[in-house]
Amino acid sequence: MGDFLDRAGAAVGDDGRLPLGSMPGWDVFPFEREGLRARALTEYADPEPDRRKARDDCRTCSALEDAAQLLHTGDRLAVVRPAATSLPFVANVVTREHVLIDDLDDDGHVELGRLVARTYAAVQALDGVGNVHITKWENGSGHFSMNVMARPRGVLQLRGSNLPVWADMLPDIPQDEYDERARAVRAALS
C-alpha cells in the first residue's frame, strides 16, 4: 500500500491533485474537460472499515420486504429494484441476508451466475432497451449487490461505465412505465 501511495503522491501536481486522465476525452464522458479538476487524494484507511453491516435502517432489507420492489426470491439471492430510476430499468441482484460475495459458497456462486444471466436477459428483452450494463460496487449496504442497468435504445452517449453518472443527472421515468416493466421482469424471472 505504501508503494501505491508513493506513486500516487509523485503523480500529483502542486495543488495536490492528480492530472485528468483520458476519460474526459471520451465522447461518452458526461463532463467537459474545461474547468474540471480531480478531488485531492485524501482517504486512506488501514484496516478498512467492515463492509458487513447490521439490518438497522437498511434500504436493501426494506426493498426485500416491499412487494413493489421485490422482483424475484431465490435460495440465497433475490432481485429487487430501486423505488425510482431515470433509466428504462434497474434491477439489483442481492443477497437476501447481510452476506457479501466473500461469504458465498460454490452453490451460492452457481445461483449468482444463473440469476445475473437471467436478470440480464429479462431486462434486455424490455422495449426500448439498447444495452444492459452490470456492475458490482457494494460499498456499504452489507449485502452483496450487482446492479443490472438498462441503457435507453439509441442513446449511445450513455453507453459504458459512465451510465450511472448520467443516470444521476437525468429525471426519473414515469412511475407507471417503470411499474409495467417491473411486471414483465418479474414474470420473466418466475
Ligand SMILES: [Zn+2]
Ligand atoms: Zn439489509
